[in-house]
Amino acid sequence: MAKIAKRYVDEKIKRLDELIANATSPEQAGAYSNYRDFWIGQLTARQNPDKKLEKIKEQEEADIEAERLRMITAESEEADRREALELKKRVIREEMDAEVLKTMSAKREAEERELKATELLARIKELEAQILANKEDVYDEESEPEDSTNN
Amino acid sequence: MVEAAIIRMRLLTYADLGGAIAPELKIPNSILAAEPKTIKINIIGTPADAAGFSEIDPVTGHMLESTAVAMELISSSADDNASAAGAVQGVYSIGIDGSDDLVQRAEAMHATDGTTVVTTTNLYKENFHGFSGLHGTSDMDAAGNIQMRDIADNVCWTIAATKNESDGSAIKIPDNHLGMLTKFRVRRLAPAAGVYAADEGVRIRIVYINALDGETGMAAANRCNNWLEIEAVGAYQAQAAHPCGFVFEEGTWLHLQHSSKVDAGEQYELEVEYIIWKK
Numbered sequence: 001m002a003k004i005a006k007r008y009v010d011e012k013i014k015r016l017d018e019l020i021a022n023a024t025s026p027e028q029a030g031a032y033s034n035y036r037d038f039w040i041g042q043l044t045a046r047q048n049p050d051k052k053l054e055k056i057k058e059q060e061e062a063d064i065e066a067e068r069l070r071m072i073t074a075e076s077e078e079a080d081r082r083e084a085l086e087l088k089k090r091v092i093r094e095e096m097d098a099e100v101l102k103t104m105s106a107k108r109e110a111e112e113r114e115l116k117a118t119e120l121l122a123r124i125k126e127l128e129a130q131i132l133a134n135k136e137d138v139y140d141e142e143s144e145p146e147d148s149t150n151n
Numbered sequence: 152m153v154e155a156a157i158i159r160m161r162l163l164t165y166a167d168l169g170g171a172i173a174p175e176l177k178i179p180n181s182i183l184a185a186e187p188k189t190i191k192i193n194i195i196g197t198p199a200d201a202a203g204f205s206e207i208d209p210v211t212g213h214m215l216e217s218t219a220v221a222m223e224l225i226s227s228s229a230d231d232n233a234s235a236a237g238a239v240q241g242v243y244s245i246g247i248d249g250s251d252d253l254v255q256r257a258e259a260m261h262a263t264d265g266t267t268v269v270t271t272t273n274l275y276k277e278n279f280h281g282f283s284g285l286h287g288t289s290d291m292d293a294a295g296n297i298q299m300r301d302i303a304d305n306v307c308w309t310i311a312a313t314k315n316e317s318d319g320s321a322i323k324i325p326d327n328h329l330g331m332l333t334k335f336r337v338r339r340l341a342p343a344a345g346v347y348a349a350d351e352g353v354r355i356r357i358v359y360i361n362a363l364d365g366e367t368g369m370a371a372a373n374r375c376n377n378w379l380e381i382e383a384v385g386a387y388q389a390q391a392a393h394p395c396g397f398v399f400e401e402g403t404w405l406h407l408q409h410s411s412k413v414d415a416g417e418q419y420e421l422e423v424e425y426i427i428w429k430k
Contacts, residue, residue: 015270016302019221027218028274035220035302 009043156196156208156409158320160280162245162255163189172426173333176396182331187428188253189333190245190322194421195340196409204356207407207421210279210319212305219249219274223302224258228295228312231265237287238294239265242310246278251325253427257284258299265295270302276325278307281317291315321406327430330399332357334424336391337383339417352384353419354410362402378408383419401430 016036023029165172165186172178172187194207214220224242226232231239241259248254254273261267281299283292297310299317308317324330337355356378379397383390399405407423 012302019270019302025218028220031216031218031220032302038303 004042004046006043006046009039009046012039013043156194156320157316158208158280158318159191159193159282159316160245160320160322161191162253163191173395173424176333178331178333178426182426182428185428185430187331187426190253190425190427192320192407192421192423194320194407194423196419196421198353198409198417198419202410204354204408204410206320207409208318208320209406210308210321212300212307214275214277214301214305214307216276216301219247219276221274221302222271222278222307223300223304224260224269224271224297225267225300226260226265226293226295226297228293229264229266230289230294231260231297232287233259233262233285235287236289237265238290238292239283239285239297239310239315240287241283241285242281242297242299243284244273244275244278244281244299244308245322246275246307247323247325249274249276251276251327252429253325253328259285260297265297277323279322280319281308281310283310283315321404322425324399324401324403324405324427326401328401328427329430330403330405330425330427332379332392332395332397332399332424333426334391334422335379335381335395336422337381338390338420339383340420352382353417354380354382355419355421356380356408356410357423358406358408359399360404360406361400399425 013036016032016039019032020029020036023032165188168189170183172183172189178187196207214222222244226239228238230237233240237260239260241257243255243257245253245255248256254275256273258271258273259269261269278299281297283297292313292315293310295312297317298306299308300306308319310317335355335357337353339353357380358378361377379392381390381392405425407421409419409421
């Protein structure tokens with residue numbers, strides 16, 4: 001039997017109650033009671049699947065909500081993870097940049113130092129040369145008078 | 152296989168017939184004294200071109216009540232109502248009442264709206280057949296499908312929309328009654344042109360199910376499959392069961408079955424009469 005509206009069954013039961021009340025014999029009342037039982041059964045059969053259906057629906061909704069929350073959490077976790085990774089990458093990159101800068105700076109300093117040392121060495125050599133030159137001049141000046149006395 | 156059929160079933164009282172009941176059968180006065188009622192069935196059938204027996208115009212539901220109860224009358228059209236402007240205002244139903252009497256009662260449709268259910272004031276143990284009897288100005292045929300059903304919505308018969316007679320060719324001999332077959336005649340109508348040698352003719356059976364087989368013996372598995380059979384072969388040939396007079400005991404269901412290995416579209420005419428009297 002197709003699904004029956006509750007109102008339809010209620011009306012049947014109401015009419016049967018009237019027929020039972022006006023029955024002319026116990027047998028007749030019994031026959032109407034059988035019909036009444038039939039419709040009560042229909043009502044129960046109608047309600048039970050509904051309740052079952054309702055429960056299934058509730059369960060389905062709960063499952064959907066749980067899945068939704070799970071997905072949101074997963075998305076959030078994924079986003080957090082990505083963010084943390086990005087942060088880590090950024091830190092590493094910054095550290096690497098700092099390291100590179102540091103290395104470059106040290107290299108530049110070393111180069112500068114080397115350059116300065118070279119310059120200093122050149123200056124020293126120049127000065128040594130000058131000193132040597134001056135020293136030779138001194139020797140020459142000291143020997144000249146000696147030579148004149150001898151003459 | 153259900154074959155197309157147009158059926159008329161009427162219950163006539165002894166007074167309706169003026170006591171003239173199957174005079175050729177010389178029914179004993181002791182039976183006539185019980186004032187038997189007569190069930191007349193006339194069927195115009197259009198068989199399929201296939202052998203095998205099937206019930207003629209079967210009904211889907213039987214009440215099988217041991218106590219007479221009210222029934223429900225309803226139409227699928229609001230126009231079938233008891234107002235002057237309605238289509239079918241009321242129907243006649245043939246059944247068994249609380250006194251185990253075979254009755255043909257008038258039942259009114261709802262006063263204004265045929266789709267509103269009417270609980271009958273007449274009570275029935277069984278209801279076999281119905282036809283429209285009271286008509287308004289709207290139509291002489293049913294505007295919608297009119298159904299007589301028990302209160303559990305078990306439909307006993309339906310007058311289809313645009314028709315004025317219900318389905319259902321089976322009857323039951325009420326308790327404390329006996330039934331006698333008084334007419335059983337079949338005739339081929341409008342045969343297709345050609346030879347008839349290859350066909351089996353029109354075969355009709357009255358299948359009777361004794362109370363012994365249970366009142367729920369409508370299912371094929373429960374049927375005892377006793378039957379009376381006649382057949383008509385050849386063009387316009389008619390055959391009647393002679394002599395009639397077969398008696399059915401109380402509680403017996405009588406069904407009509409048909410088999411025709413004939414040209415599709417051919418028609419047959421069947422007349423069956425029973426008299427039923429109280430023991």
